[in-house]
Amino acid sequence: MTSEHPILETRDLTIRFGGHVAVDHVSCTFQRGTLTAIVGPNGAGKTTYFNLISGQLKATSGQVFLNGADITRIPVPERTDRGIGRAFQLTNLFPSLTVRENVRLVAQAKAGKGFDMVSVAESHVELIERAEHVLAEVRLIDVADQVVAVLPHGDQRKLEVAMMIALGPQVLMFDEPTAGMSVDEVPVILDLIKTLKQDMDRTILLVEHKMDVIRSLADRIIVLHNGALVADGEPAEVIAMPIVQEAYLGKAPEAA
CATH class of the missing domain: 3.40.50.300 (P-loop containing nucleotide triphosphate hydrolases)
Structure with missing residues (x-):
């Protein structure tokens, strides 16, 4: 210690x-x-x-x-x-929305703007940039425009982590x-946690x-x-x- x-x-x-x-x-x-x-x-x-x-x-x-x-x-x-952020307790994804929209909604809530989809206009550049940054960190940027419902289970788990990170937890x-x-999905999550661990503020x-x-x-x-x-x-x-x-x-x- x-x-x-x-x-x-x-x-x-x-x-x-x-x-x-x-x-x-x-x-x-x-x-x-x-x-x-x-x-x-x-x-x-x-x-x-x-x-x-x-x-x-x-x-x-x-x-x-x-x-x-x-x-x-x-x-x-x-x-x-x-x-305090918690993942893998409940699945709180929006299956009919895209990966990017899921993360952007959380970033919007963190910014105090609520969950109103209408207000998540393209003018909210900072929210879009925040979502892009988080998706890059969890390696989901390549599937950002896919609807969540069609994602493999492993990617849905990664998205849960992305949504937690968008809240800025310590x-x-x-x-x-x-x-x-x-067996194939486990290394994906372990690699993600190892990546998150590299940030010494977490x-x-x-x-x-x-x-x-x-x-x-x-x-x-x-x-x-x-x-x-x-x-x-x-x-x-x-x-x-x-x-x-x-x-x-x-x-x-x-x-x-």
Whole structure:
């Protein structure tokens, strides 16, 4: 860890559903320019932790901080405005519009102009330029004029990322980005995340089950088990821990 003020922090973050503690006093900081993988078995609390950070769920106790400001009680739209973006949670594409129009609508909303298609006139040069820049970054510029409904699944996933980037987030959250993807499509998304990671102003959080994906992307791994944070460190260090080897990789730890 560096001495830099964390861009994102959770302090004793907890949520209970009846008598079940789904996330149990998780305290963790995330620095700018890093990619942290969040791992653990099914039911460990990974997605619930994501939901608490992005605002889909309200914490029973504890706090979430973004750039030092307490955002625990503010709603999802305001968290988005402040810089938290989440992909692969829901598909929020406009299938009858083109790729460019999808991204331009998000850029328009970010600019405070709403989602009125009539007002997205050609005179909004800055919105068009913003959409073009984002599409180039996610390598969709060649299909910018295609209707979304005819795009391959992998390109639709990339478009989801483009729409998130158009909102200008500081924190990018990916919840199992390769889930449901074909073998051929997975490298496309991984390459995209690697490209996004090169921007040191961005902080990336990634929930993923595939260890090969985690090894190729993560600067750091945190492990949740029964809602609690049980490990936190560099990938090689965490993957070698007996608790990870036994509980999460399904094998006994290798002999020294």
